[in-house]
């Protein structure tokens with residue numbers, strides 16, 4: 001695709017496929033040993049394998065762009081990724097699997113399917129969700145619409161849903177189960193809305209709710225009025241069918257549904273948001289659940305003993321539910337064979353395989369409020385809002401409408417779809433529409449034509465139309481989404497749905513990203529610090545980082561940092577292009593990232609060429625991301641487009657000055673330094689071009705070297721901001737309320 005300017009003065013968008021990815025890792029993971037710079041020749045990696053293996057699970061998403069095929073992201077375990085960053089190529093091939101060629105320009109799918117066995121015979125659907133067996137909608141949910149258009153089987157591994165064979169129920173016949181959920185609303189079907197189907201949970205009697213809900217410590221999760229936000233101490237209320245602990249007319253049941261959630265599974269900013277926003281909503285008094293696939297064994301979560309069966313692309317699949325109650329939030333992990341063992345490759349596989357996973361996930365997630373009794377009580381479908389995220393879960397609003405609200409069910413449930421990155425849309429051939437098990441007339445919501453993708457089915461498009469409200473992660477990005485250059489083919493849909501879209505800048509999880517308490521700064525010579533101890537603290541962290549990376553330990557040399565996915569979006573190649581100029585400066589440069597193979601090679605090459613100045617760490621390391629954020633003086637973000645951007649927020653919270661391309665959320669969050677008014681938070685440049693980056697860096701370095709007081713005031717302003725999720729959660733709450741009263 002071509003690049004184009006969003007506006008005359010800003011934002012050149014790089015319109016090639018950008019995927020996100022990053023391995024995440026478990027919080028409190030151990031920090032790997034410092035890498036060792038060998039100065040080895042071209043055939044050797046630059047970093048020695050660490051003597052200790054970090055516990056972080058890592059997800060390394062490969063980035064691909066350009067035309068042709070869609071390349072799936074890649075990732076490997078954190079340890080593997082860390083090791084891969086330092087070991088010779090041959091060893092890396094073992095740990096980083098399935099590197100792919102560039103993909104379709106849009107859609108965070110895998111590459112074109114290589115599987116070729118269309119097992120339509122397996123469509124002898126034998127099971128279905130028993131909850132649905134009790135009511136008419138069963139035929140919608142568990143069986144494909146019999147009137148569905150029959151498209152020729154594309155010959156992929158995905159199985160066409162059977163329209164001929166009625167699914168059977170293999171779980172016990174459903175018995176009515178009183179639904180509890182949001183007090184005062186759930187279970188109240190006096191408005192003529194029939195209660196949704198429910199069924200007894202397997203092993204319910206043996207399930208110890210106290211174990212999951214942290215019954216002993218409900219204090220943290222109280223709102224201003226002292227009302228428990230988490231439902232933890234509300235069990236008795238629910239048991240008595242009392243009104244429960246949640247108070248206030250706008251308190252709601254909220255279910256956040258996403259493909260990733262930090263610290264369990266993270267490939268990028270989506271994981272960060274899903275790990276943090278729900279907690280902030282819970283602090284405001286809402287009852288909040290996160291639903292995410294269970295890609296690995298997460299020690300915090302326990303099997304709830306519930307078994308259900310769902311059909312995905314013609315196959316009946318068993319689903320189990322794992323639960324953890326942390327910081328006032330119910331985390332529900334969906335366990336199914338399709339998700340297992342994907343921890344290091346959550347977006348891996350062919351496009352059809354990813355599609356199948358997401359179909360299953362969305363079908364399961366939309367019924368979680370009926371089937372999963374968190375704290376002993378289901379959320380129920382009254383006063384309920386789903387928050388779906390990106391194309392992966394954009395089918396949820398569609399299923400909610402097609403299966404339920406169109407049939408007079410779940411009338412008090414709303415859906416919000418959050419756009420974190422519109423560059424990935426879930427595009428596929430129209431012929432695959434039947435896999436989604438939707439009524440024939442829903443096809444029109446998916447069908448889209450654009451010069452890039454031609455005639456295709458677009459999941460994000462359908463989700464945007466079906467969702468009651470839409471949020472994107474900054475106001476600047478919302479504006480860009482309406483442009484031809486920034487909408488990636490969906491600009492018309494965004495424009496026509498403008499009335500229901502809000503731009504809300506992400507926040508920071510202050511438990512994770514806070515120099516005062518950052519666990520990754522507690523060893524190896526680093527230190528925690530605050531605004532009051534900024535000078536000494538940053539000096540110490542900088543020295544520790546230089547030591548850890550084998551750079552000369554000097555306080556007077558400005559240390560520039562870059563952290564991010566290596567893809568077209570993040571503009572790391574622009575830093576590469578600026579290297580001749582950077583090499584002529586008295587600076588040090590540390591880059592951490594993983595993704596596209598050519599950009600990974602670029603990082604290694606730059607280090608090889610400038611061993612005394614540059615470190616290029618190829619891999620995904622959460623501890624190193626924290627340490628660079630603390631130890632660097634400047635964080636460089638030349639992103640071609642950036643819906644919000646989290647690293648610049650983290651940088652400012654750590655007294656690290658951002659230099660950014662003024663686009664999307666970067667423009668919204670980094671006010672340019674004004675030396676005359678002594679205002680501003682960093683430096684911005686108006687085009688993602690090398691000369692613009694150099695110009696901004698020149699001003700930045702000049703201030704660093706010659707205007708110490710101004711520099712300190714920029715740092716102080718950055719650190720003094722309230723970047724917490726609490727503010728963002730308040731804005732999300734407005735959207736929840738708008739959705740609630742919207743018909």
Ligand SMILES: Nc1ncnc2c1ncn2[C@@H]1O[C@H](COP(=O)(O)OP(=O)(O)O[C@H]2O[C@H](CO)[C@@H](O)[C@H](O)[C@H]2O)[C@@H](O)[C@H]1O
Nearest residue numbers: 020268269420564565593620621622625642643644645646
């Ligand atoms: N190699 C590496 N090792 C360790 N950590 C790494 C890493 N590479 C990246 N990370 C971490 O991953 C996160 C990336 O955050 P971004 O905002 O850049 O996300 P991304 O572009 O994936 O997300 C999309 O969604 C988010 C959330 O809405 C938007 O902010 C963003 O603009 C949009 O593109 C940060 O926490 C960063 O530290």
